Structure formats: C-alpha cells, structure tokens
Amino acid sequence: MASKQVLKVADFQTEVHNDWCPGCGDFGILRSIQMALAEMQLDPSNVAIVSGIGCSAKTVHYVKTYGVHTLHGRPLPFATGVKLANPGLEVVACGGDGDGLGIGAAHFVNSGRRNVDMLYIIFDNGVYGLTKGQASPTLRLGVKTKSLPAPNMNEGVNPLWLALAAGATWVGRGYSYDIKHLVSLIRQGIEHKGYAFLDVLQPCPTYNNINTKEWFGGEDRKEENEGRPLPRVYKLDAEYDPVVHSWEEIDAKIAQAMTKGREWGDKIPIGVFYKNELVPTYEKRISSRVPNYVSNPPAKQAIADTEGRPVADLTKLLQSLAVN
C-alpha cells in the first residue's frame, strides 16, 4: 500500500460471513484487533495474523490482512516462522485457550524462551468452543458448565502465570466487552519490543454459563451494590507499575505480576501486568550472529540472478573440504 490514505476500521474487515454464535465474546476481540490496526495505521499488506484452530481461530478470515489459519495448537511456531523469515512484518498470533494452553502448551512455554517480537492473544473462554464445550485448560476444578456432564476433573491453569514462568516479556489481560481498553492493550502488545502475551476473558454464551458477560459484569452482585451491577473485572490503575526499569527490579516485578495475576473471583484485574524490554528480542540475538539479519532477512534475500544461477558462493566451503 504505497498510498498514504488514512485507513479506517472498515479497511480491516473482510466480506466473509461471520458464523460465531450471537453474543459470542469473540466479536469484541475481533473488533478490537481491527480497531487497533486502524488506529496504528498499519499497512494491511504488512500485517500477518496467524491463528490455531477453534471458534477463535476463524478470526483471521474476518480481518483484511494476510491471514494464516493453521493447526490446532500451533499458531506460535507458524507465527515465529513468518516473523523470523521476514522481521519487517507485524505478526499477531491468536487462538483459543485449549489451543494455546492444552495441545499447544509446549510452544507456549518455549516461545517465552525465544522472545520473538510479536503479540499472542488467547481467547480465554474456559471451554473448547468448536468441539462443543468440553472443559478447556483454564476452567477451574469442579466447575460444571452447562456443556459438561459432570464437574470439571482438572484444575485450571493461570495463563498469566504460565506466561511469566515461560519468560514472556509483556503480559496483559483484557476483557472482550471492554473494547476501548482492549484496543489499547492490543496496541501496546504490538508495540512492545519482544514477545507479548495477552489473555482475553471471552464469554462463550453457548457453552460456558459460569463465566458469562453477566458474571464478569457482576450482574449477580446487585445486592452488594445498591441494586447496580458490581463488575468483577477492574482495571489495573496507575499505581500498578508493570515496567521493569532495571535488571535488579525483575524479581520484584515478576512477583508483583504473579500476585496480581492470581486475583480471581470477585476481583479480576485487567491491564498490563508485566513489561520488560531489557531482555533482547530474538531478532537481536540473531543479529549478534548474523549482523545484517534485519536488513537482509531470509525472505528478502536474492537467491538467484536473472538467469537462475545461484547467488550463493560455496567456494570457501568447498575449499575446506578439498583434498588438492
């Protein structure tokens, strides 16, 4: 997109029929992604959204950027491949909680170790939506959603904790019904230099009748609040400083994020829990081995001349193997 025209949200929307259930929290996340991209005026041709499999993963078909809808549990390695081959791209990975924390948990852990400069968004609805409501890894022990025949047998994992333990350098949580806030989080996540992980609380009205919009919104707590809903979700305020300003601070900031991240039940914080730009990105680490990596990355290298002759010159290598 050479032209400098101003991009609107509509420019990030496709015509594809959206087949999520009415009232699905995914709509808010989709909208927020589109708004964030528009707000940032990103060139759609320079953005790739990479998803796994699940209701959430269909997102890419609704966003007008390069869209890569991959395999169940694998958005992170796919996205890593895209980003590292062409570090000039803005890459956003996304998918469900089952996708990212169940089948994909090995990539979740090991992506933290790499710190590739991209954003990963989990649509956290407590269930396997697209396969009809089985318990996902974030659903807590003993919870019985309407889709389950009996209370959940497994304990839930805390995605924020896991991300911190894995080494993510930016960790946030949003709520799919607070779009303005979510847009800002997505934007910050994209702008963060390094691997950013964003957990989004996403009601699934079809299968999860426990963590609903009403529940997050505290509709059941009117008595405690003079007849008005008393939302469970609240925003981290200015007093909470997630930023690691120096190496010495890391321990304390992680501990702070862990403690904050454990809050649940009547108080569920959203916002940025942790941000650390001291850790070198993977791109930087590669550059220490390949100095011109960023300016001449794999996707941009010429490999042949106009006659199709390879550009690579093996002379030195062959020399080292020569016997005369």
Add this chain to the structure above:
Amino acid sequence: MASKQVLKVADFQTEVHNDWCPGCGDFGILRSIQMALAEMQLDPSNVAIVSGIGCSAKTVHYVKTYGVHTLHGRPLPFATGVKLANPGLEVVACGGDGDGLGIGAAHFVNSGRRNVDMLYIIFDNGVYGLTKGQASPTLRLGVKTKSLPAPNMNEGVNPLWLALAAGATWVGRGYSYDIKHLVSLIRQGIEHKGYAFLDVLQPCPTYNNINTKEWFGGEDRKEENEGRPLPRVYKLDAEYDPVVHSWEEIDAKIAQAMTKGREWGDKIPIGVFYKNELVPTYEKRISSRVPNYVSNPPAKQAIADTEGRPVADLTKLLQSLAVN
C-alpha cells in the same frame, strides 16, 4: 513378592551394562532411586518407572522394577496411563530436561492440572545429552557450553516455576551429588499424595562445562572461603516451611516457593519448595464419579467369565435405545 524378606539396594539393580559417561551425574540419581525404593521396602513388582528418551531415560533399564522406557517427551502421559489403570502401583516418571520441558512441556503443564499421585523426576543437565550437547530448555540465555558453537540463543525456563504455575502439589529440587538428601527427596516425593515434581541438578561432564560438579560445589570460590570450596548448592532449612496447611495459605506459600525458586548463581537452594495435600488427587476425583474406582480399577476388573463371555451387562443401555 509374597515373602517378607528385607530388600536391599542390590535387589533394585539389574545386570544391564550401564553406558553413561564416567562421572555423569545420572549415576547419583540412579543410585538414589534404588536406595529410596529399598529404604521404603517397596515390592519391586509393584513399582513402575517410566522414562522418556535421553541419557537419563536409560535409567529404567538399570532399576529392577517394571521399567517403561517410552518416547521423547512422553513419560508423563504414559505414566499417567499406568497409574490410573492400576492406582495400586507406585509410579515414578523420569527423563531429561529437554524431554520434559521442551518437547514434553504440554504434558508438563497439563499433568499439573491433573494431580495424579506419582512422582516425576527431571534430570536437569542444561543440555540434550544423548544427541550430543545441544542447549536444553533450562540452559540460560548467552551461556556457551563446550558443546555449543555459539552462546545459547534462548532464555532458560525455571522448572520449579513452571511446575508451580502448572499446579504441581509438591515441588522439590535435589542435587545428584548429594545422595542422602536426594534419597530423602525421592522418598518424600513418592509418599506425597498427589503429583510431585522433583528437579535434580545433574552435571553432564561431557557437554556442560559450565554447571559442573565443581561449579555446584563452588571449587572456583575458594578465595572467598579461606581456600576451601564454597558450595553454591545449599539446603533449605527448617525455617522454610513449604507446607500449605490451609487453603488461605496457598497464595503465600506459592509466592514463597517462587521467590525461593528464583535463587541461582552463588546460592542455589535444594529441598522441598512446596507441598500441598489439600488439593484432591485425580484418583479421588475419579472416585467421585466412580465410587469403587480404587478398589476395582480398570486393570483389576474381570471382563469375562471362564467361558469368555463378557461380564458387562448392556441390558439397560440397550433398553434406552430400544424402539419396542
């Protein structure tokens, strides 16, 4: 083993030639496992050791109990299958750090959610031993072992953190050259009611010349200590109480374990970091659905009579599908 004879360590040793490198830290772990089993006087026929793939995973062939040497990264689900089909068995899973935290990390995370009553030991040597010394997920960023052509590109994960984030209800760390302590940890891990995770610092003299026995032992710190080695490894003392005594304590105890678990460098704690028996084991959870699960588990159920006729009676099920 109907007889009541006293079992010795030798009773847990096979004749199989051990082909680890001289000086490998694995020997200490093997020995400790054998000693713990002997100390506990466990019936060898009632114990199953389940390993992944790697130098460490060869352990099972050297221990005279049922030994299941499985696939790279998969000891946990194999072990879970063994244990849940026959909850009367003592099951110990083990394997390398690459095995458990790289390729196997999804099982690592999800085993925490289950809390099956077994012990999982990681032989933590910072390298992929059996494939010749590539960096493993616990090796820290920028470290260059002699087996690496250049400093490590990935950040290391902290196994204790990950285990806590995953929900393990017993988390410990041992050192392969402190056998007495390690035996006690293994014993405690086996005795713990729930899923116990034990990280064992295991020098690999062949490939990891950074985290060596000498380094752990502080041989390089003689100057600071009047000419005597100043060990980096130290034991958690009685003041450190890892036990969760009530539900209210959980947050604090986890935070304590996380903080303690971050220590590294000149002070590396070993011992029990966290212990929580309030969380019901998976076996208990199953029993809430299948009351006689423990007394009549899958492996013990008679499925046929002497003529080979199935014991299962489908009458009621077929009745519910009948149309007359």
Add this chain to the structure above:
Amino acid sequence: MTQTPTVNDLAWIVGGAQGSGVDSSATVFARAAAYGGLHVFGNREYYSNIMGEHSYFQVRLSGHPIRSHVDTLNLLATFDAETVFRHARNVTDDGAIIYDPGLAGTKLDDVPTIEARLRADLQTYLVARGLGFTIQDLLKSAEDRGVTLVPVPYTRLLSEVADENHIDQLSKISRMVNMFAVASSFGILGYDYEMMARALRDVFRAKAEVAEMNVRGAKKAYDLVVAKHLAFPYHLEPIDFRGERRVLMTGAQAIGLGKVLGGMRVQTYYPITPASDESEYIEANQIVDSRAPSADPAEEESAVAKEAGSVLVMQTEDEISAVTMAIGAALTGARAATCTSGPGFCLMMEGIGWAGINEVPLVITLYQRAGPSTGMPTRHEQGDLRFALHAGHGDSPRILLASGDFEEAFHDGAKAFNYAERYQTTVIHLVDKAIANSNGTMPTFDPDQVRIDRGEMITDGWSGRDPYKRFAFTESGVSPRAVVGHPGTMFWNTGDEHDEMGHITEDPVLRNLMMEKREKKLELAAREIPEGEKVNFFGDRTAGTVVVSWGSTKGAILDAMDALHAEGIKLGFLQIRLVNPFPVEAVTRALARAKSIVNVEMNFGAHMGGLIRERTGIEPTHQVLKYNGRPMSSTELAAAFRAIAKGNAPRKQVLTYGV
C-alpha cells in the same frame, strides 16, 4: 391428479440452522416411525460451526431394512428460508414441502450462509424459469412440477402455545417449530400422532413438562395439516414387529457399546469431530453393570459379577497424550483404547510405533473425515486407509479392521480387543463420519454372540525358574504376556530394539529375530482369522461384474444392488473387512474370474484399489470414487453400476451429488 399411493417408502428431510434443534426433530421423527415398526436410516449433514450454518437430516423410512440415503426426497420439512433454498429442487415432483408462509418473501441474498457458488447456481435456475429470487419464486417452480406446498403458520401456532402455557416470550419456545415441522410431516403422511407423542416423551425424558408442552403444541400443527385433506401419495402405516427386539442408534453408539461389552475399561480421547461422540456416550455411561457369569440368571452369582465395573474415560491435553496414556493403561492389563479422527491420528504415529515394537494390545478407533489437513471436519471421507496402513516410520505390525454397518461396527468394536490381545499388537478400527453420525433401526445386538479372548496372558504369578521374558522367542511369534504390576514377571519396555527381557540391543542378529518375531504374529493372524471375518461376499458369485469396497459404502452398495436386481442387473459385491493382514487369497478368489471389477471408495486416491493391485496383482477395471464430503447415496451408485453394466461407463466415475 390421482397417484398410486406409496406406502412405507419415504425420504424425508428436515433442515435448519445449526443449533436450532434439527437433530432432535429428526430423532423424534425417526423414533416415532420406528415405534410403528418402520425401518429407519438417517443421514446427518452439518457444517463445522456451532450456530447458524445449515444442517439437515435425511431420514428414510421403509417397510423393509434400508441402509443408505438417496438423492431425492419426498417430503421436505422446513422452518427457515435456507432449508427451502437448499433442498426444494430435490423434492420429487410428487413430493411436498412444509414451510413457513411468513418467509415467502425472503430473498436469496437475505441468507448469508449460502455459498456464492450455490447462490449463483440457484439464480441461474430461477432465471431460466423466469422467476425472481425469493422463497416464493422457488416454491412456485416446485409447485409447477407438481410438488405440494404445505404452508404452516409457525408463528401463529407458537403464539397459541405461548398463550396456553402462559409463556411471556415466543423466543423461549421458538425451538418448538421443529416439532411443528415433524408433526406436520406426520399429519401429511397420515401417521398416528400417538407415536410422535411417545417419541417426544422419550426424547425429552429428563424434562417431563417440556415433553408434555411439546406433545400438546405439536398436535396443533398435526391437526392443522390433517385438516387440509391433502392428496399426498406417500403414506406411513404401522407394521407389526413384535417378534423382533429392535433398537435405533447411531454408529458412534454402536461402537461404544461394542467396546464396553468387549471389556474396554480405559478410553482416552481429545475432543475431535466426529470421534468424540463415542467417548462422550461412553463417559455418560461409564459405570458398567455386571451380570452373573452364568447364563442362567437363577444360578448363584459368582464373585466375578459382584461389583459394578467402570470405564475410565480420560480427556487428555492432546492426542499424543491420548495414545500414550492408553498404551500405559494397556501395559497394566486393562483393555484400553483411544478414539480420534485424522488430525488427532496424525499425532499418534510415534505411539503406534512404540506399541508395535513393545507388542502392546492397543486399540485405536479411527473416525475418518474429509481431509487433507483440517479439510472439512464435519464431512465424510474414507481417506485414511493408506495412512493407517503405513502409519509410523519403519516396519511394525498392525491389524486394520473396517466396519461396513452399525452391526459390524458393534462387533468389530469388541473384536478389536481380541485381536489386539491375541496378537499383542495395535488394532486400528477404521470407521468414518458417515457411520458415526448416521442412525438406523436394527435388531438389538445379541451380547451372547460376543466372546472375549485375551490371548496368552499370565495371570497367576510366575513360577518359572528362569526369569520371565516378556519377548521370549516362540514358534508363533507370540510371547506369553505379563502385565505391569504382576508379581514376579518384571520386564522392561523400550522403543529401542530390545532383547527378550526388553532391554536395549543393537545386536544385528537379535534385531533380525525380533523383526521376524513381530511380523510372524501377523502371519498367525492371517492364518487364524476365519475368512468370514476377513471378507463378505454379497450377490451373485458368478456375476461378471464384481464390486469391491470397504467400510461404510456397504449400505449404499447393497441398496443399489437391490435396485439393479429389480432391473435384471446382477452384481457381486466383495466387502473387505480385514484390511491388514490383507486377505490375499480371499480377494484373489473373489475377483479372479470377474470381467469387470468396480472399485468403490469415498476418497480421491482409490486407496483400496491400489492396495488390491499391490497385494494381488489384480487391477480394478473401474473406479467409482467420491470426495466431496458427502457419503455416497444408493441413487448415485445405482446409476454408476448401471452405466458399467451397460458398457458405457468411463474407467473412472466421480460421484458428485451433495447438498
């Protein structure tokens, strides 16, 4: 227009948006018909979507057993616009369409879930007839062909029900339109409403009040349609079938029942369409009643039956975990299985290899669906035969079974464990989306036909002087099997090549012996398994044209053969049930003399056709393939066979019918 009435031979479709209750209306319809002794076959089609995309159920009813769906329908029950748009053209000229007159003005473009290709196709159709693009227009084109239009004012009926039941919002009972559609159908078909009432009470067993409200509400639609006195040529009449105990179930249920009866006590799974239905059914019934071991219930019960059994159903974090956990369980002696579809099966390769080299009795029920990759997750295909046959690196033995219908699926579900334990090997039970999601009536299964054979198993301790050898070399290749936890039979497992104790070896001589040992078990299986379990042959043994196929195409092939028989076209049909070890002799014998060999498969690559040639040298002369995600209908197959019989068929026919 006077027509000869067609009694008890009907193809009916109900459709609607996913999540709007299409399934339960089809179940009520099918059960009600089955109560009247009618034979039922149902085929379910749906998108990979939770709400809003189109799904439908074709239910065929007949006075004699039927096993397939057909391309046309006689009665279309709709309550939304999309269903009319999608199916109206396939209603036979003498058929009828039940619809909501309130939707008459709905335009094609108002339905966003209709694909561009289909939209264009419908437009062309309507334009060619000089019509506009509304429901009204399409219905007119149907009426012009002779189709009876049956408007049912759903909203009015709903209001009445709401009023009578003091319900404030219509939306709360909007799903009742489903039952209006079913009741209208029965009204037009002249079928006793009591049957439907009974079916409603059965389906809504758990909520008696809802059931009764539906019984009363649907009756309104029934009465309304009856009052129209339509001259509809299709009638349903109850048949006396007291002599036979009959059930109505899906294939997934049949397989689940077979597995539980066959002694399965651990089932692991990770959710995936269409496989998880089975696991969920088993989990919902995980406590297993135990019978007295004696056939005579009067006899004293033995200890064996004292306690209820149970199936441990484990939802795992992925399919790698599912297969390895099942193997772990199998090592302890529990009959254990896992159950999946293509993408999940992809993750089981290493597990299969490990089970193979360790001779673990592992059962995998593989519900094939349309691939490659995510493909069409809710659509049908038999595309995994070759993959299953060669799954995993290197050469390791496995048995492959393919079931052709519900009853085979039930028995194979149990038998798989016998094979797995007798030959100490992996058994892959190949089924598919069509069999899983279809339902039908059938004589109830006779559990007494099922026998459990655990093979050579050590159950009473080890008294041998030499230490027990799990992988002892024997004549047959089978080593007596002990299980983890058995006293004194300690052994080791490893994915590495191993010695008789199970310890790692790289000795070239032992290696060869072990490879040969493992393979010998398959040779044994090939010798021992009776021919009747390897193949079925139907139809004329002397026919010049022999159809060969495997799996769920069976029903449509048999129905097509019946149809052609009436036309004087005689065919033979070789159904291959044991895919591996391949029944070389039986297949060669059945095909050797045929002039035309027609290979029928629901896949692109003609997997079985290739396998037959590889193993017997015989090359099918004709291919009849389908890969658009919809199962083969007997209509299409009959046409394809007819063309072959008449000698004017190409070597390869690709069937394309699909809605």
Add this chain to the structure above:
Amino acid sequence: MTQTPTVNDLAWIVGGAQGSGVDSSATVFARAAAYGGLHVFGNREYYSNIMGEHSYFQVRLSGHPIRSHVDTLNLLATFDAETVFRHARNVTDDGAIIYDPGLAGTKLDDVPTIEARLRADLQTYLVARGLGFTIQDLLKSAEDRGVTLVPVPYTRLLSEVADENHIDQLSKISRMVNMFAVASSFGILGYDYEMMARALRDVFRAKAEVAEMNVRGAKKAYDLVVAKHLAFPYHLEPIDFRGERRVLMTGAQAIGLGKVLGGMRVQTYYPITPASDESEYIEANQIVDSRAPSADPAEEESAVAKEAGSVLVMQTEDEISAVTMAIGAALTGARAATCTSGPGFCLMMEGIGWAGINEVPLVITLYQRAGPSTGMPTRHEQGDLRFALHAGHGDSPRILLASGDFEEAFHDGAKAFNYAERYQTTVIHLVDKAIANSNGTMPTFDPDQVRIDRGEMITDGWSGRDPYKRFAFTESGVSPRAVVGHPGTMFWNTGDEHDEMGHITEDPVLRNLMMEKREKKLELAAREIPEGEKVNFFGDRTAGTVVVSWGSTKGAILDAMDALHAEGIKLGFLQIRLVNPFPVEAVTRALARAKSIVNVEMNFGAHMGGLIRERTGIEPTHQVLKYNGRPMSSTELAAAFRAIAKGNAPRKQVLTYGV
C-alpha cells in the same frame, strides 16, 4: 610366504570406544590417502551412546572410484580390546592386525559392552579351536590363518611423547593412540608419512600445537612399524590426480551444501540422529558468501551480490514446531526446509497436510534410520518410504526424491526447492543414515550446474483489477504465488478446504475442484520432470536380470555389478530417483522385458517392491532385503546376485552381515 602385492585396494577398519576419537583417526587416515590421489569410501558404525560403546569406521581405498563397504577387511587398526574381539575374525587371511600388546591378556568377560549373543558366538569360535578366551587366543587363531600381527606398544610411545613434551599425565594425551594406530597403518602400507602429517595439520587446524605434537608423536609409531620390515601384501601408492579438483566429505555435508546453494535461507530442526549433523554443519557456516551474479568476475558486481546472505538455523522445541515454523517461513517467500529422522517425521504429519492443502513449498529432508519407534537410532535403514508416501490423513500431493549417492544428494538438495516452488507442494527428500554418515572422495561439485527455478511467483506488486486469488483455478493447477507481506496480494490460508481466496468452504463443488487442482500439479510434475531425473539405468539394457532399487543401496549395487561383470555376469540396474509422482512409464519400460527382477531394499517390508507392483502391475521375482541396521555391502550383494544369476536363489534373500 610370498604374495602378489595388492596395490591401492584396501579395506581398513579403525575401532574403539565411543568418544575415544575413532572418527578423527578415520578422517586423518582418509584425508591422508586422498591427498595421495586415492579414492576413498568410508562407512561409520556407532551405538546410540555417548561414551564407551564400540564404534568403528571402515575406510576403503582404491585406485578407482569406489562407492561401498565390504564384508572383510585387510588391515585392522585397534587400540582397545573390544575392537579386536569384534573384528579380528573378519580380517582376510593375508591381512594384518595392529594391536596393543598390553591388552593380550584381556579376557572376553572383561569387556562388558559385548552383547551376550556375540560373546557366546565368540566363545564357540574359540572353543572350536581349542583356545582360551583372551585377546591373545583370538589373535593366535588369526595368526594361524596367516594374518600378520603387529603389536604396537602404545603406552611406551605415549610415555615418550609425554616426556618429550613435558606432559605430566599420560591421560592428557591418551587420545594420541588413535594417531599411533593410523600411523602404524601407513607404516605397514608403505605410504608416505608426509601425507599423514598434512592430514593431521588439517584436522587439527584450530590447534596448531596439538597438531604438531601429533605429527611428531605419530611418527614414532610409523617408524616403529616400518622398522619391522613386514612382508605385507597391501601397498598404497600415490596417484597423480592434478587434473581433477576433488573433495572428501560426508553425505550430510553434501546435502547441506546443496540446500544452501539451492537458496535455502531458513532451516528448522530439532536434534535427532542422524539428521542433526546437516543442520549443525549449516549453522556453523550460516553466513553465505554471495557471488557477483555474472560469471565473469571481472565484470561489475550488481546489487544482488552486494550483501552477504545467511541461513537462519532454528533449533526448535520439537518437530511439530520445526515443520510449522518452516512452513511459516516458506509463506513469506524464503526457501525453507526442515530436516529430521523417523521419530521427528512422525510429528510432522499435520504440518505436511497443512502445507499440502495450502500449496506451500516446503522441503523436508528425511534421514531414515532403523525403526520402528526409537529402533536403533544410530543404525541404517530405508524403512520410511511408504510412510512418507502416505504421510498425513486424506489425500494431498507431495513429491518424493531419493538420492543414491553424495553427488545426487547434493543436487537433489538444491533441486528439492525448485520442485517445491514450481509445483507449490511439499517435497520430501529421502536420504538415510548410511549416506549421511558415510564419507568419500568425489570430484568437487560444479555449482554452475545448479539452476534456481522459483516457479510462478508474483514479485512486483499486484496490478490486477480483481483482487488477487492465491488459489485461482488454472489449467495447470498452479496458481501464481504471492507471499505474505507482498503489497496488495492479500490472501488467506487455512487447513480447511477453501475457496480461491483461501477462505473456508464446505461447498461440494468447490471442494472437488480444489482436490483436482492440487492433484493436477503432480500430473504436471510427472510430465515436466525429465526422465533422467526420474530414474537412472546402469549396466546392460538387454540383461535378463534387472536389479531395481532406490536410495543409498546404489553404491553397493554398482560395486557388486562391477565385481560380477568380471565374472561374466551381466545385470541391468534401474535406480528409481523420483518416488512420487511415480515414474510408471519409465519403470514399466525398464522392467517389462526382464526375466528376473531383483528388488533390493534396506527394509523389512520391501516398500518399493510393493509400490512397483501397485503402480505398474509388475511384481519383482526376487527380493534382496536387509534390516539388521547395517548398510548392504557390495560383498553381500554380489553373492546375492550371483545366486540369482545361477538360478539357485530363493525368492527372498535376507542379508545379515553386520558388526
């Protein structure tokens, strides 16, 4: 005993405990010989172990090109007991054994790493000769056959070296025994020590001091042996080869070079034997020199060559990540590959399916090793052909290449990317442990023979009026390909069936078109790829007996054919290089007239044999198979072919030689 001297034709083995330097001694030996113009072929055998188990290297030297190892050896260089026990019996009667006299008393039971089976075998051998169980006894039996014994007092020599270099502990230089063994070998063979010195300096390039100490130290062993004036019939003499530029390398290096030259810029991998050698070699050389695009170096450089290139080599957390990351990279236009062995390949099934349905140019280099499961991780097999061919559920296209030798491996390494991009599909390059770990001399590769063909690729923006369609239907099946990040060519990918834009569809009509589109590309490949790249034919085109094989058996087959030619036995040899799309015509033509067809494969299941029958209807008359983990030797193959030629061979011969 006077013998006719054998000049420049030698089989030599050096063995020792893993980690004791066997590899470097073999490299020094091979390089030194190669400097003298000798042709080299080396075969490496080792356990799945880091230290202590036995490993050995057979190096053959010859005056003309050789391509395989043989069953016997003429000179055995040992410095530990185990090597003597394992190999002494295979030394030819006119051969020699270099050994440490200090080990003479070592008993068989003192060596715990010798397997029970081999131990028993050796005991039987020794008992039959009335001997005891020590090294001394075994050496005596060799001496009795005529074998020359060459004791070399390693410890004494080490002490001398230590003294001269002021080294306090012998253990610090104990690895020098390796070089003693090599030097002794050259001493006995009458070869110029200067060549060895040069090789030492080359191998220890990075540590000049160590090199010089070794040069001086090893000379002692050389002189000591020369002083013995042994009448050894094998001699090495330098050959003038100034006319040819020659290299010595392993197969893994050859493939790595081919891939880099072919434009690969991303390689992902997870460590696994024997595949990771390639990745590690590439990583060590990840900065890629760029040449001026013109052939004339005097010409001005264009922009293209200004900057150095680089290969991003990523060690991932597992092979699922490896394959999906490579696909991600390929989507952006980088030529990307991953590289693995059986267990890792098992985890790539879903990735392959996804790449298939999304038409991504993905290259997988599959280093086969002995399966199933973990199998024998460091041993050889060609057991993954069928698995690779049918990998993944459902039907998706792929190209399979199999390289027969180092040079083919190099060229196929580059060509794989051309096929991948031209046909927008997965290419699986089948190689194996034998090719990876063997080394040999060869004329240096000519990079000028390599051409890069990126297929239909959009590189200059999108000016089309209609939106770009990634999966546009075309005559050939190939749609012009844009990459992620290209301006204005936005597209979508999904593992689901999709429309031309790449959005999900379940439309039955589109589905069929897409399935057919994808398959068409393979038909195109089958038409376009020249026959010379599909198959090779060697030997006599009119021979009654035609050998057919694929992959690394090529060298041994050719060497065996040469040997038999001398005996007057003429064979044809069809080497299949393009496994899929299968070259039906070329294979049929080559085999149709043969009286005997001998299928040669390093696997249990005769994979290619089955495939040939499936695709051509032709059934091999003879099978020559091997699956004990050791590559086929030309000795064994010659024997097998001889038996077939003489008409006294069974249908199936299993080769079993292995140490």
